[in-house]
Amino acid sequence: MATRDSRSRSGRKADQEFVSEAEEILERMREDYADLDDQRAAGGDVDPDLINRMFRSAHSLKALAGMFGLESIQDLAHHLEDILDGLRLGRVPMDSPCVGLIDEAIHTFANLLESVGNEEALAAFNEPVEDLASRIAASAKAAAESGDELQSLDIDEALLRALTEYEEHRLRENIRRGRHIMLVGSTFEIMSFDEGLSELSDAIRAIGEVLSTLPAPGETPESQIRFSLLVASDLDLMELTAALDFPDADVQSVREGAATADVAPAPSKVEPAPQTPASSEQESLRSISETVRVDIRKLDELMNLVGELVIQRASIGEIAARLISQHESAQVGVELSKIHKSLDRKLKGIQSAVLEVRMVPMRQVFDKVSRVVRALRRDLQKDVRLEVSGADTELDKLIVEELVDPLMHIVRNAIDHGIEAVDERVAAGKDAQGCIEINAFQRGNHVVIAVRDDGKGIDRSALFAKAESLGLVSADTELSDREILNLVFSPGLSTQSEVSETSGRGVGMDVVRENVMALGGAVEVESISGRGTTISMTLPITLAIIQSLIVVVGEHRFAIPINSVHETLLIDTSEIQRSEGREILNLRGDALLLRSLSDEFELGVLRDSEKQFAVIVGVGEQRIGLLVDRLDGQQDTVIKPIQGPVKNVRGFAGATELGDQDAVLVVDISSLVDDTLSRKESA
Amino acid sequence: MKRILIVEDSPTMRALLNSALEGLEVPVKITEASSGFEALRCLPRELFDLIVTDINMPDINGLELVSFAKSNDAYRSIPLVIVSTEGSERDREKGLELGADAYLVKPFEPEHLREVVVDLLARGAQSE
Incomplete structure (x- = not known):
């Protein structure tokens, strides 16, 4: 009995986890649907990001329900995802009746969620859910078919098939705007078609849009090549032919534009929905x-x-x-x-x-931060408001967890040391109320979280003096502005002479940097005296399975996480310049510091070839080039901690096993970039 | 000796494709084209055993290149592999419909590419 009881309890717990997260997704969908409805009612274009967000919500719900084995929800979410995908790619028109079914689906989800954990109640929904699902499927299909103007075009099937999804979208868009669609063809000599073709394309671009360029064999395929350009223009067949003035080109009409081409409805500007303020009163979020x-x-x-x-x-x-x-x-x-x-x-x-x-979205962390800001405002009696954007930016849960402390620390610092007392602000001609902005956004495979305050900025001379008193620099050390600012990351440094209760003793920016680097990220600081400070953390989106670039140095292979790789170059060793014992490569006008992996890890591999690969790596804004002998492709890697004697060697983030069962070391780019650049600073 | 044409506008991806294909056990001669136009010029110059192409390129896209090669008697039998960024299921379908022999998603695994290539080269050799 006890086992059965505990099993059902753990089952209930899993259900609750599912329900709370699903409700959160559903709430977001409800808000988005309301916006969608408003925008449709206003008669303007619907914000594509909105549709995309709803698509992602349906997708997340489907994945989540799948994980918990809730088939009816998974099934319904799947159909909903189909409609939204059609809307997203313009395959289903926005005025299709199936849009109304989205609302119905949202209601049905809410009912289903209430019954999770109760098999009977759930089963009672089977029929209505199936019915709704089949109606959605049928309506999405009908809409896609009726909405597909492309099938009615007088055009060669081969040409349509060679359009990428984006080009197809452009074609639809031009049809919607009532432009004339035409096909311009011309034959060229195969060895010298470039010039003629680009002249023709340029001439067309002056009076319309080139949607695609399809090459085909010419009459004598060995020496000739024919290009068919799909063109959209406000000019009709006759006008375009006259305007082009290309005797060798033939123009044919694919679709007549609307007579009223120029009065096609201009997309009305859609006001972005105001950011709902993160409310800490929502205990359910916690x-x-x-x-x-x-x-x-x-x-x-x-x-x-x-x-x-x-x-x-x-x-x-x-x-x-x-x-x-x-x-x-x-x-x-x-x-x-x-x-x-x-x-x-x-x-x-x-x-x-x-x-x-x-x-998970950053929202959860931001909610915690806003609670802290409220508490601090009270304790420190400073008038501060918090502005948050990008709360929907998603990050790996593990990273989000690890991020809470550093983020809290930065925000506390900003309120405690950055934002001035009210009288001081007023005297400086600033708004009495200080402002802290947190902005999260995705940049490639990374998420950047920037905390900006409009306080007094970092006092460089006080910072330098403090660093000097700690023996970190000597009075005659010449540092660039950036280097001085980077002193805030030195251990034991705080410009406030008495450490306040809020920012605490012992935990400084050095710990923040350490934590962020342990996640494979970077921290950067910018500050304008009297205007404020911005601290940006750049973090990888996930720590789980990552793609690595496998590089070879002599006999050794190493893995470099691909999200730190910006590009790879094959360089001639004669291009490498040497200065003060450092190797530098001129990369498009910028001096790039090079590190040889062989030297770095003391492998003693000599450069025997004149060619080397430079792997340009970096975190945040900083870049260095790593010299390796060869590239050995990309692989999925799971980074595991290193055990044994090399455990604490700086420069390795861990080890990973490759497909051939070979274990290779994973290069820790954060610390390598850091070491290389700080070596430069001390040189 | 197998002759392979790589069509890819990104130098990094070209280097990766090149180094992956150099790992094949058969001797290969690789020709690189940095755009669809360049590929069109390369095609008549050599008898290629295989073409590897990207989809999104500045001049003509990879699908157009596939369409060209497959509609031309001289190139129809050359096996063609599309290597493109993850994304459009439709682009993938279209590529295969147009006659591409395989479709790989970037980031690709070198040994996966090699397997596909070995497979296609073997098929080409059989039909000769």
């Missing part, structure tokens, strides 16, 4: 973040298992390749390789589903 805390260990376990599978899958691939390469086993190899490929696709699916569940 409970969600607590359930997440428990969740993450399970997710980590799952992620580790997926990681192991990913690695084993790679070994299967290699075995298949070996089999194929030997004549007698080639057939078996090909079969194994097919299985490997299908395994590969499925694993990718699991991987992205797990990764997606790990992602």
Whole structure:
């Protein structure tokens, strides 16, 4: 009995976790749907980001329900996702009746969520859910078919098929705007088509848009090539032909534009919905973040298992390749390789589903921060308001957890040391109320979280004096402004001579930097005297499975996390300049410091070739180039901590196993960039 | 000796494709084209055994290149692999419909690319 009881209790707990997160998603969808409805009613264009966000919500809900085995919700979310995908890509028109079904689906979700955990109640919904799902499917299909103007075009099928999704979208958009769609064709000599073709394209661009350029064999295919340009223009066939003045080009009409081309409705500017202020009164949010805390260990376990599978899958691939390469086993190899490929696709699916569940919006952390700001405002009697943007930016749960302390510290610092007392602000001609802005946004594979205050800024001379008194610099050290600002990250430094209660003793910006670097990120500081300070943290989106670039130095292989790699260059060693014992590469006018991985890790590998690969890496704004002998492609890697004697060697973030079961070390880019640049500063 | 044409506008991706394909066990000669136009010029100059192309490029897109190669008797039988950024399921479908022989998503794994290539080269050799 006891086991049964505890099982149902843990089942209930899992259900609650699901419900709280699903409700959060649903709430967001409700708000977005309300905005969508308003924008449709206003008759203007609907903000594409809004649709995209709703699509992602439906997608998250589907993935979440799938993880918890709630089929009816998963199924409905899947159909909803289809409609939104159609709307998103312009395949389903915005005035389609299926848009109304979104609202119905949201209501149904709410009903379903109330019944989670109660099998009977859930079963009672089976029929209505199925009915709604099939209506959505039918209506999305009908809308997509009726909405597909492209099928009615008088155009070669091959040309339509060669359009990328984006080009298709541009074509639809031009049809919608009532432009004339035409096909301009011309034949060129194959070895010298560039010039003629670009003249023709440029001439067309002056009077319209080139949607696509399709090459086809000419009449004598060995020496000629024919190009068909799909063109949209306000000019009609005759006008365009006359305006082009290209005797060799033939123009044919694909679709007549609307007679009233120029009165096509201009998209009315849609006012972005005001950011709902993060409310700390929503206690439910706190409970969600607590359930997440428990969740993450399970997710980590799952992620580790997926990681192991990913690695084993790679070994299967290699075995298949070996089999194929030997004549007698080639057939078996090909079969194994097919299985490997299908395994590969499925694993990718699991991987992205797990990764997606790990992602949480920054909102949860921002809510905590706003509570802290309120408390501090009271305690310190400073008048400060908090402005938050980008609360929807998503990050790996693990990183979000680790981020709370550094972020809190930065915000406390800003209120305590940055924002001046009211009389001081007024005397300086500033608004009496100080302002702290937190802005989160995605940049490539990273998320940047910037905290800006409009306080007094960092006092460089006080900072320098303090660093000098601590023996970190001597009075005659010449530092650039950036280097002086970076002193705030030195251990034991605080410009306020008496350390206040709020910012605490002992925890300084050095700890913030350490924490952020441990996550593979970077911290940067900017400050304008009298105007304020901005501290930006750049963090990778996830720490789980990451893509690494495998590089080779002599006999050794290393993994470099791909999200730190900006580009790779094949350089001639003669291009490397030497100055004061440092190696520098001129990269598009900027001097880039180079580090040889062989020197860095004392491998003693001599550069025997005149060519070297420079892997340009960096975190935040900083860049260095790592010199390696060869690149060995990209691989999925799961970084594991190093055990044993090399455990504490700086420069390695961990170890990873590659498909051939070989363990390689993962280069810690943050510390390497840091070391290289600080070596430069001290040089 | 197998002749492979790589069509890719990003120098980094070209280097990665190149180094992945150099790892093939058969000897290869790789020709790099940094745009669709350049590829169109390369095609008549050599008898290629395989083409690897990106989709999104500044002049003509990879799908257009596939369409060209597959509608031309001289190039129709050359196996063609599209390597493109993750994203559009439709682009993938179209590429395969147009006659591409394989579609890989970036970031690709070198050994996966090699497997696909070995597979296609073997098929090409059989049909000769």
